[in-house]
Amino acid sequence: MPNMNMLQAINNALDIAMAEDERVLCFGEDVGSFGGVFRATSHLQEKYGHARCFNTPIVEQGIVGFANGLASQGSVPVAEIQFADYIFPAFDQLVNETAKFRYRSGDLFNVGGLTLRAPYGGGISGGHYHSQSPEAYFAHTPGLKVVIPRNPYEAKGLLLASIRDPDPVLFFEPKRLYRASTGEVPEEDYQLPLGEAEVTREGTDVTLVGWGAQMEVIDRAVELAEKDGISCEVIDLRTILPWDEDTVADSVLKTGRLVVTHEAPRTGGFAGEIAAAIQERCFLYLESPVMRVTGLDTPFPLTLEKEYLPDHLKIHEAIRASVNY
Amino acid sequence: MTTTRETSALEFLAGDEYSIPTYRVLSQDGRLIEGADAPALERDQAHRIYQAMLATRVMDERMMAAQRQGRLSFYMQCTGEEAAVVGATAALDDADMIMAQYREQGALVYRGFSFDEFMNQLFGNELDYGKGRQMPVHYGSRKLHYMTISSPLGTQIPQATGYAYGQKLAGEGLCTLVFFGEGAASEGDFHAALNMAAVHEAPVIFFCRNNGYAISTPTVEQFAADGVAPRALGYRMHVIRIDGNDILAVYRATEEARRIAVEQNKPVLIEAMTYRLAAHSSSDDPSGYRSKKEEEAWRERDPILRMKHWMVERDWWSDDEEQSLQEELRREVLETMKRAEKRPPPALGTLVTDVYADVTPALQRQLDALEAHIRRYPDAYPKGASSLDPDVKGSAGASTDQGGV
Numbered sequence: 001m002p003n004m005n006m007l008q009a010i011n012n013a014l015d016i017a018m019a020e021d022e023r024v025l026c027f028g029e030d031v032g033s034f035g036g037v038f039r040a041t042s043h044l045q046e047k048y049g050h051a052r053c054f055n056t057p058i059v060e061q062g063i064v065g066f067a068n069g070l071a072s073q074g075s076v077p078v079a080e081i082q083f084a085d086y087i088f089p090a091f092d093q094l095v096n097e098t099a100k101f102r103y104r105s106g107d108l109f110n111v112g113g114l115t116l117r118a119p120y121g122g123g124i125s126g127g128h129y130h131s132q133s134p135e136a137y138f139a140h141t142p143g144l145k146v147v148i149p150r151n152p153y154e155a156k157g158l159l160l161a162s163i164r165d166p167d168p169v170l171f172f173e174p175k176r177l178y179r180a181s182t183g184e185v186p187e188e189d190y191q192l193p194l195g196e197a198e199v200t201r202e203g204t205d206v207t208l209v210g211w212g213a214q215m216e217v218i219d220r221a222v223e224l225a226e227k228d229g230i231s232c233e234v235i236d237l238r239t240i241l242p243w244d245e246d247t248v249a250d251s252v253l254k255t256g257r258l259v260v261t262h263e264a265p266r267t268g269g270f271a272g273e274i275a276a277a278i279q280e281r282c283f284l285y286l287e288s289p290v291m292r293v294t295g296l297d298t299p300f301p302l303t304l305e306k307e308y309l310p311d312h313l314k315i316h317e318a319i320r321a322s323v324n325y
Numbered sequence: 326m327t328t329t330r331e332t333s334a335l336e337f338l339a340g341d342e343y344s345i346p347t348y349r350v351l352s353q354d355g356r357l358i359e360g361a362d363a364p365a366l367e368r369d370q371a372h373r374i375y376q377a378m379l380a381t382r383v384m385d386e387r388m389m390a391a392q393r394q395g396r397l398s399f400y401m402q403c404t405g406e407e408a409a410v411v412g413a414t415a416a417l418d419d420a421d422m423i424m425a426q427y428r429e430q431g432a433l434v435y436r437g438f439s440f441d442e443f444m445n446q447l448f449g450n451e452l453d454y455g456k457g458r459q460m461p462v463h464y465g466s467r468k469l470h471y472m473t474i475s476s477p478l479g480t481q482i483p484q485a486t487g488y489a490y491g492q493k494l495a496g497e498g499l500c501t502l503v504f505f506g507e508g509a510a511s512e513g514d515f516h517a518a519l520n521m522a523a524v525h526e527a528p529v530i531f532f533c534r535n536n537g538y539a540i541s542t543p544t545v546e547q548f549a550a551d552g553v554a555p556r557a558l559g560y561r562m563h564v565i566r567i568d569g570n571d572i573l574a575v576y577r578a579t580e581e582a583r584r585i586a587v588e589q590n591k592p593v594l595i596e597a598m599t600y601r602l603a604a605h606s607s608s609d610d611p612s613g614y615r616s617k618k619e620e621e622a623w624r625e626r627d628p629i630l631r632m633k634h635w636m637v638e639r640d641w642w643s644d645d646e647e648q649s650l651q652e653e654l655r656r657e658v659l660e661t662m663k664r665a666e667k668r669p670p671p672a673l674g675t676l677v678t679d680v681y682a683d684v685t686p687a688l689q690r691q692l693d694a695l696e697a698h699i700r701r702y703p704d705a706y707p708k709g710a711s712s713l714d715p716d717v718k719g720s721a722g723a724s725t726d727q728g729g730v
Contacts, residue, residue, distance in 0.1 A: 025494075051494060052494075054525070056521065056524075056525075057517075057520050057521060057524055059516075059517040059520065059521065061483065061513055061514055061517050062483045062486075062514070062517025062518060062520070062521045064483075065480065065482070065483025065484050065486070065487065065514055065517060065518065066483050066484070066486050066487035066490070066517075066518075066521055066525075067487060068483075068484045068487060069424075069483065069484030069485055069486060069487025069488035069489070069490075069491070069501075070487040070488065070490060070491045071487075072472065072484065072487075072488060073422070073487070073488045073491035073492060073495075074491065074495075075487075075490075075491040075494065077487070089513070092477060092480065092514075093480060093483070093514075096475065096477045096480065097475060097477070097480050097484070100475075102679045102680075102681075102682070103458060103679045103680055104455060104458055104459050104463070104473055104475065105454070105455060105465045105472075105473035106453070106454045106455040106456040106458065106465075106473075106679065107678075107679045108454055108455075108465050108466070108467040108473055109465065109467065109472060109473055110682075112682060142680045143680050143681065145681075166681075166682035166683075167681045167682055195685070242681070242685040242686075242687055242688075243687075245686075245687060246686070
């Protein structure tokens with residue numbers, strides 16, 4: 001089985017999707033012959049032509065509006081927003097159009113074919129505008145699916161599933177892992193399920209929930225906790241919306257403790273939703289309050305990025321606090 | 326592509342170098358302007374157009390009256406803009422996609438949307454294709470290639486560019502026509518759409534209804550330029566300004582725009598100069614922002630009257646035919662309205678369908694909890710309670726596969 005980094009896995013998934021179905025189109029800023037600023041769409045224009053893989057003008061609301069129209073027509077657009085930080089000009093098209101297309105038409109029309117890819121997250125010295133994690137904004141919007149992979153294998157399987165899913169998907173890619181994360185990825189076509197979390201490590205004392213780039217940070221924290229004699233169960237949510245409450249609740253019913261972590265700011269972050277849902281379902285089983293390890297309620301910083309980020313040490317502290325509550 | 330012609334003269338351009346004329350074929354008394362480039366409109370086609378315009382006018386009058394009587398929550402009239410909307414639609418292939426703003430019911434009338442279908446949407450009953458989810462006038466029809474209306478202004482414009490690009494790739498020789506007002510043309514989506522259409526060579530017709538007002542805001546407060554048309558030049562796009570109350574000018578211009586779009590894969594902007602004779606909506610009162618005198622001046626330029634003169638002049642139409650058609654249309658509107666308002670609302674379960682292709686477990690739990698709550702307080706939720714009552718449940722979901730084709 002070949003070894004790939006996350007970009008190669010994503011590129012491979014796009015290649016498979018475009019080869020299989022000529023209705024699949026890849027476009028966005030610098031996506032064409034250049035192959036994207038991160039090279040996720042390398043060689044796709046050479047292989048499938050300018051009509052199916054192309055640069056767009058710099059206009060995010062146009063990219064998503066165009067993609068909505070294409071998807072409603074029956075094409076399968078896989079559009080790219082160069083950085084998730086630049087998705088906001090397209091917020092109206094996503095929240096008022098993409099998300100409501102099927103519902104408002106009574107299923108006469110839908111944009112289920114739409115997939116929107118965007119690199120997200122910090123750890124690359126990107127400052128305010130190349131570091132944000134905007135998943136919670138979109139998790140508040142019924143009709144969208146929000147998917148975030150943690151490694152190359154997951155990226156390929158989840159992206160192929162997103163492209164073929166009958167609902168529109170926002171696919172946020174942890175750009176810090178684009179080249180840093182490598183692993184075995186099958187050459188052939190495969191899909192991983194949307195809306196299903198994965199228990200990546202079984203344990204009995206405390207449940208840790210995260211997604212995307214936070215998963216490897218969790219793993220480092222868990223190594224420290226295991227040295228303390230704490231048995232950790234780790235869950236990768238994988239799909240933020242609609243999220244897999246059952247898997248998390250089942251785990252917390254077993255461990256009695258929950259720590260949720262994300263890079264995004266704390267207030268209004270998705271950890272709050274998880275905490276609320278879990279206390280509703282597991283209240284009498286909880287041994288300690290649900291804890292959140294998140295970014296600060298500030299714009300994303302630059303020089304003090306390391307201080308801002310919810311790293312393994314902060315998560316380890318939270319695990320200990322949860323167990324020793 | 327940027328030109329590189331150099332000059333040593335310091336010279337700013339102010340835009341006044343361009344003056345875009347208004348294409349007109351028919352004078353108000355229904356006579357062809359001499360030497361005008363008029364369309365070859367057959368008698369049957371002219372009848373179909375005229376009857377659609379008249380039916381739109383009659384429906385609008387009756388439904389606004391129904392709104393005033395409290396039978397309907399909201400309504401919007403096409404009044405004064407029937408020639409622009411119906412004429413543009415008539416010049417298309419019936420399989421071309423139309424993406425409208427919200428005031429273009431004339432397009433649906435022309436394509437054969439029945440009064441029953443209109444009424445079911447207006448009353449949001451169980452037969453509404455949109456399952457009672459949107460305000461009145463948010464129609465849609467898959468079988469008539471008319472995209473369901475969305476309230477946010479201008480969002481349909483870049484979608485039309487994308488839709489048309491997909492049509493081009495599919496190679497079916499079809500195009501998309503997108504309607505919007507001169508106010509919506511101030512939205513960022515308008516500019517995104519036109520630029521992308523020109524760059525990606527999408528067969529799309531941007532049809533701007535410049536009707537003078539965006540609710541209360543007149544065009545002088547909407548843009549400093551000479552209307553919307555000059556913007557096309559900035560995107561290197563074909564453009565024409567037309568008299569939107571002149572059915573022949575609208576038809577001919579749209580027919581030619583369609584040819585350019587489909588044969589050359591080039592977008593076209595049409596700016597139709599017209600006037601919103603009615604209020605913005607049933608919630609608006611224009612007396613606060615424009616004069617009766619101004620309205621009267623435009624009433625004399627009524628597009629339906631102008632077409633009627635032309636039809637009568639050619640012996641294609643008569644006052645008798647007009648009167649009997651009007652009576653028939655009024656009767657039909659009233660009958661279908663009575664039918665639609667008596668129909669039950671959509672079933673409670675439609676609250677959670679179509680959010681996603683399949684109802685998610687979390688949504689199913691929310692619906693179950695809501696049903697249990699409504700069973701405890703049926704009087705507080707009469708619509709939901711009636712749909713849970715087994716005796717009336719037979720009608721639930723009746724609209725699932727209609728208009729879908």
